[in-house]
Amino acid sequence: MIKRLLWLALLPLSAQAADDFAQQWPLQLSQPDAGAYRVPLDASVYAAAHWRDLRDVRVIDADGKQVASAVYAAAMPLSGPLRTVELQWFALPVAATADDDLSVVVERDTRGKVLSIRNSVGSGGSAGAAAPVWLVDLGDDAGKVRALRVDWADAGASLDLGYRLEGSDDLRGWQVLDPQVRLVQLSNQGRELRNSTIKVDSALRYLRLVPLQRTSAPALRALRGEVVDAVDSGDWQWLELTAAAGGSAKDGYQYQLQGRPPIQRMDVRMPANSAVSWSVFSRDADRPGADGNNPDWQLLRRGWNAWSLSEAGQLQHSPPLETSGVITDRQWRLLAEPGSVPSEAPLLRLGYRPGSMVFLAQGRAPYLLVAGSANVSEMQVTLDPMLDALRARNGAQWQPAIATLGGSAARAGDAAYQPAKPPRDWKNVLLWAVLVIGALAVAGFALSLLRSSRVEKKEA
Secondary structure, eight states, rough: OOOHHHHHSOOOOOOSSOOSSSSEEEEEETTOOSSEEEEEHHHHHHHHSSSSTTTTEEOOTTTBBBSSSSEEEEOEEEEEEEEEEEEEEEEEGGGGGTSOTTTTTTEOOOOOOOOOOOOTTHHHHHHHSOEEEEEEOOOOGGGTTTEEEESSSSSTOEEEOOOOOOOOSSSSOOEEEEEEEEEEEEETTEEEEEEEEEEOOOOOSEEEEESSSSSSOOEEEEEEEEEEEEOOOOOOOOEOOOOOOOBBBBTHHHHHOOOOOOOOEEEEEOOOSSSEEEEOOOOTTTOTTTTTSSSOOOEEEEEEEEEEETTTEEEEEOOEOOOOOEESEEEEEEETTTTTSSSSHHHHHHHEEEEEEEEEEEESSOOOEEOOOOOSSSOOOOOHHHHHHHHHHOTTTOOOOOEEOOEEESSSSGGGOOOOOOOOOOOHHHHHHHHHHHHHHHHHHHHHHHHHHHHHHHHH
């Protein structure tokens, strides 16, 4: 009996997987012989998903086995062609930047454009004079400039100069973007070594180049910027939410979002000829608040001025607002700031760019996309090395073949969202049973010896 119990304790226990999914969609393949496919995700998939990172969105084959798959966020907007623009720049003495506040010496218009600078110097220093500081106003191209190109007045001059690249959005506080950039222009026996480009990785409007040497620099002819414009692919999806009952302008209006789409834009629709300044909040039940129960509201934006105007029979609205990063919370709140009196609860519109699922054609077709489970593990196959290699071989624009979603159908339903009960440790139970049985056997053996001893004494 004991041996049998030990043998049962060591057997691997087979249990039915508790990670079945709530919904399923049949997949229609655009090419039957492609090895990899890409499935654009729609709102129904986001509504069915349980986890923020979409780990419970998978692809299974005809036998119900999961195939290699991975979820990818929406691709960034495509980059347009590179263009070169003339930048507005000014030369300053080093002493003017000693206190890091140029707002007192710079004259700007209402839009922030630099008009003039007091105590400015020439574009280049004379022999023995200190090299000037260059102040650059990127204007409307801020965030688009990828590099600065320096154009010297003397293209044949020999130079090796160092600068510190700094950035600011108000001409008061400056941050170092690159502690040392080198500008080189050398020639020897008909050969040239030239570096007149400074990389820029910042969205700040104002830049300045502070010299790291005391010697003078050649006169500067121009500063040009290499600009890359983002081309919006226009694949934005919008969800329209109505406010829950019981809201008010004083307490705020609350909205419930189904699923976790990657929200990146916000918009409101209000009655004609109205203007309201809103504060926007979001929260989710999976982030408990300070009391351990109700989640805290996270402030996303304060002072968002939204308006609606009817003019000549046409209704115009304020433009959508970009969020700071991707928001995947389910609950949203609009609170009118003091002085704003909305006539009614607005319609909240949330915009997102849908991601996609990439999977490999393993197993037998047809394939199903499944979503919605509280019990899946975080492990997913990493397809990035394969996709990077294929794009390097076939071009940066290469994409897997398209697979489209069919109509959704219930699979396990709401039961898939319930966390599975932790499995009972049967090995521990069986081992305790073995110990108890062993103890009883020892006790029985001892009792048997005791009885035999008593019988022997009587017979003696």
